[in-house]
Amino acid sequence: MLALLVMICLLVSLAPRPAWARQAPLVAQTIQPYLDRLTEAVTEFTLDNGMKFIVLERHQAPVVSFMIHANVGAVNEAEGKTGVAHYLEHLAFKGTSRIGTTNYRAEQQTLKAMDQLFDRILAAEAAGDQATKVKLQAEFDQLAAQAATYVDQNKYGQIIEQAGGVGLNATTGADETRYFYSLPANKLELWMSLESERFIDPVFREFFEEKNVILEERRMRVDNSPIGQMVETFLETALERHPYRRPVIGYQADLYAATRQDVQDFYDTYYGPGNLTAVVVGDVDPEVVRSLANTYFGRYRSRPTPPPPVIDEPVQTEPRQFTLTLPSQPWYLEGYHRPGLSHPDHVIYGIIDSLLVDGRTSRLYKALVEKTQVALDIGSVNGLPGDKYDTIFLLYGLTAPGHSPGEIGTLLGEELKRLREQPVSATELDRVKTQARASLLRRLNSNSGMASLLAEYQAKTGDWRNLFRDLDTIDQVTAADVQRVAQSLFQPNQRTVGQLISPLPGSTQP
């Protein structure tokens, strides 16, 4: 019996593995040397304080793109303190104790006094004491005017622009916060100097002015955007407790009450060097990068690893839906639950996404846009609002004139049923695999694109090489795999539907 088992084990281990049992597409063979060359052009190192660096050499032009990826986003925020991650991102452009101020000692006193006054203003409001509030507000405004005299406005951004930097910006998402720009290749040390200083010694000045800016941003993205409201409501409906249900921009009430201390605490917890990944792509010498990184970022003292967010979302057992009536032509949204990117089936969700919406040969384009003409356009978000943790797989459509969102829902239902019940054709699967490989290839001639991609993979999966391993994994996916995942993904009881409809003509606005 044992002998038989051993033999079976041996046979199994010697059996042809999927990789060479199926002939790899010709395309993969042509592209592979370029991906290998890329791998060879990458250098990586970690500083003693835990900060990770990846350097990709590309000498096509004397330019360099930089990315700092902070492994923190809205998902890490506490209840009642939404919007802090994004607020911090804005404030990270305000300079340091040396950059952006004309007199830091005096400024620091004024800022402290303003914070204390703000706490008292909030307390007076809470107590309904209008008289005190008005008095405190007047004092506050005076201090704000005083504080403004110490500010060398937007100095940080100006230094970069003056140096010939382009693409200076940052983004905050549910999972991550990213800071990036590009510089001419002779200014590598400038990036080292500025970025290390900004993350070691940030000063969150112009805190209250920036609050107004962010409130304007929220108005623009949500209050005055029907689809913005749809997405916010969708996440609140599809998720009961998951931190992903809270908007990245934050709720108005939380933003209003946010204090500088809130931002400082968040920064202290989540911006330790071990939580940052830096990527440098372009016309550089990796040894010079390493030396400079040690010199500049070596000063950054390590901090404890921050705690992960608590995700205890109960399984959805019944379909959910909502309708918003807003001044807009109709939209249809349908979402399901999928696991985060560390799940072994992760790439299969991407394949399903591609089969459904990529290009004019995609299932939903052909059925909804071309054949029945019920939708003007269709699309998806594979991982709304993020993909580190259990998340949402979203499909959406815009109705064509004379059609209703419900019609999109019906047709979508038919297509998803097809995907559950019939294996996809070899042609379709082959197409998606070829496109995945070609798509990566096409990103290789963009420094900033590669900086972004390498940072994301390193920070989220622990190894930038997974960027390539994912391609191999994609190659091995079978039609049976796709069907299996489609069946677990597109379960009617796990569906959330959102419909955006126009008000009836002549009705008053809500």
Add this chain to the structure above:
Amino acid sequence: MKRLPARFELLTLALLGLAMALWLGWQAPARALTPRSYDQLEFGPLPEIRIPDFERYQLANGLVVYLMEDHELPLVSGTATFRTGSRFEPAEQVGLASLTGEAMRLGGTTTLKPEALNEALEQRAASIETRIDTTAGSASFEALVDDTEVVFSLFADVIQRPGFAPDQIDLLKRQYRGSIARRNDNPDEIASREFEKLVYGADSPYGRTMEYATLEAIDRQAIQAFYQASIRPEQTILGLVGDFQTDQMKALIDQYFGAWRGHGNPLAVSPLPTVQQAKTGVFAIEQPQLTQSYVQMGHLGGQLNDPAYGALSVLNEVLNGFSGRLFNQVRSRQGLAYSVYAVWSPRHDYPGLFVGGGETRSATTVAFIRAVESEIDQLRHAQISAAELARAKDAVLNSFVFNFQSPNQTLARLIRNEYYGYPADFIFQFQEQVRTATTAEVLAAAQSHLKPDQMVILVVGNPADIEPNLATLAPDQPVITLDLST
């Protein structure tokens, strides 16, 4: 089964060689072992800008061709630029050019049904896209190098023998009707569209909009006629970039484009439409659901070949950008806006715009507009400081290298210059203009080109919450409310 091309090994060596040359070329100043503040740093020079080798020639049928090799990746791409544009379509058929542009691709070819064309491309992770915009049309393709000939032949078919399948034209018209229905869903879109209508005029080829009636007047015949008049070898510049050998590519071009002939009469592309500013004053579009106002303000602008273009680019930097006057004042200091801008925005061959704007909450609409007006006013009355001039010049000149990041970018610029009749070295002339700009020149440019008395101010928002109301902006003229009905 293709062996790794021999040139790949040469390429690796070439890259190594290049890396070493750069390393020797700019000795980093005494390597920093102590961290330094940004103002203590010194930087070595950048290498000189190098334009990649390219070849330009012309076929007997008039087709102009540019070829630029790029062996970094196994990709090939190309763009054909056509001398046409929506500014030439008949007024009763606004939308014809745009429709024709899309229909060229969506309608298949005379030998390949639309679905078959889509599959042939997408199965190979290739693409062909076509469009016609205001001043030009284009057809572009992208392919993996092994598919060069297959995709290039499809590209030639799409350009020379489009099928204009009737059901695809119907689909496109439906989609366009849908886009008319949706064009007021986004206040930003409303603002920029209606602003251009006010400045150029609702009947101008640069301001007019597609309507249900003009769309209805377009049929397959009209599309075919516009296509025939527009898409012809003697009116086309073809540019190719990628992993090919020039002589091999030339053979393919000869094979697939050599016999191409136009039919019928070419589109009349001159004289270009005349332009003058249509309106001035304060205008409002009521959207009671909004809590912010979306503002566009400005007037008619100019062209890139205006002698003051360099000085005006300096002005753009001073106003916009991270430490520009608007960002500092309107966004950071007053917290009035998330986005605010005022840009001299020229075009190649017709007057562009000077346009400012942004979003602000309803109650601060007038304050926002006054703040932008104030900045414009200051620029017309006082020279910018020497420091601002230096910063603006630095920003443009130090980032100049980013105009040459890829062969593709350089080739597109060469073709653009030829298409619009600009000198091939125009970008270097611009660089020199900026380098030699003075504060006096910038002041003169502001005074001659920024015209507060010619302003159109458009506010898309909720008038009930705009306090003080818009009338305070122009006490001598009534505020005109525009109707958006389709």
